Amino acid sequence: MKKEMTADKALITNNLIDKILLTILVFSYFAVLFYIFQSYSFPRVEGLVITFLVLAITIALYVVLRRRLFNIWISWAFSRVNSVHELKKRLISLVLFTEEDTLFKKIENSTEYDVKYWKLRLKFEQERAQERIFIDDETISEETVIYNVKQITKSKMFIVLLLILFLFAVGFFLIASAVNAKIYVGVFCGVFLIFFATFLVFFALWGHKKKRKPQLILNSKGIISNKIGFHKWEEISFYIICDGSLTYQHSSGGETIKFAYNEIKLSKLLWVYSERNKLHNSRRQ
Numbered sequence: 054m055k056k057e058m059t060a061d062k063a064l065i066t067n068n069l070i071d072k073i074l075l076t077i078l079v080f081s082y083f084a085v086l087f088y089i090f091q092s093y094s095f096p097r098v099e100g101l102v103i104t105f106l107v108l109a110i111t112i113a114l115y116v117v118l119r120r121r122l123f124n125i126w127i128s129w130a131f132s133r134v135n136s137v138h139e140l141k142k143r144l145i146s147l148v149l150f151t152e153e154d155t156l157f158k159k160i161e162n163s164t165e166y167d168v169k170y171w172k173l174r175l176k177f178e179q180e181r182a183q184e185r186i187f188i189d190d191e192t193i194s195e196e197t198v199i200y201n202v203k204q205i206t207k208s209k210m211f212i213v214l215l216l217i218l219f220l221f222a223v224g225f226f227l228i229a230s231a232v233n234a235k236i237y238v239g240v241f242c243g244v245f246l247i248f249f250a251t252f253l254v255f256f257a258l259w260g261h262k263k264k265r266k267p268q269l270i271l272n273s274k275g276i277i278s279n280k281i282g283f284h285k286w287e288e289i290s291f292y293i294i295c296d297g298s299l300t301y302q303h304s305s306g307g308e309t310i311k312f313a314y315n316e317i318k319l320s321k322l323l324w325v326y327s328e329r330n331k332l333h334n335s336r337r338q
Contacts, residue, residue, distance in 0.1 A: 220250035
């Protein structure tokens with residue numbers, strides 16, 4: 054029996070595949086160029102043409118291989134996740150799929166002769182029949198507040214603090230040494246380092262102050278934005294997450310909000326809170 058996994062793990066695996074493929078192709082690109090230019094000598098123009106040609110081939114390989122690997126991952130993920138409805142919804146929200154995708158059409162129209170798609174169709178229908186479409190995550194609180202900037206961890210803050218102190222120390226040392234030796238370039242470098250360290254202090258304090266202001270508040274009632282206001286889940290017809298923006302359509306129109314948050318985590322929060330809302334409404338009826 055295949056071990057089930059969460060939609061989160063499946064989506065993280067897809068991101069990991071993308072990063073590994075991209076890393077391999079980037080290293081391959083530079084390795085091929087290094088081999089070509091070490092083995093042969095080309096004039097400047099021909100060298101530029103070869104460089105761009107290898108780059109074009111690398112990009113084409115990435116597009117083809119990424120699509121192939123994505124199709125393999127889709128079959129693997131849907132056969133193993135504990136909620137195919139959640140994975141489908143989150144793939145759509147992350148703009149990796151659409152409702153009209155050929156895979157969903159094949160699943161909906163499959164028969165017992167199409168073993169691969171028939172099993173997935175049964176899985177969708179069994180979840181719906183057993184009311185297992187929504188599996189709540191108790192680790193997600195009743196409300197989640199998302200700030201304007203990514204919160205800095207204590208370890209990162211400690212590293213930034215050490216860097217600031219180091220820059221101040223080196224700056225004052227350069228100024229003191231340069232003044233005694235009358236080396237004005239050293240004075241300039243020292244002043245620049247102190248100025249840069251001061252800028253880092255200001256940036257850290259500004260970022261800390263800015264992140265106290267909630268950018269988004271999510272709960273089972275709806276979405277609250279410091280820019281747009283409150284919208285109930287009942288008013289929101291769909292939402293997508295793409296390139297650091299959350300776009301959703303509601304009864305009054307559409308809104309787009311820039312955010313500084315992990316896209317996979319945000320898709321999880323949106324799924325959980327919207328489904329909790331449906332669950333609460335069904336219990337009231």
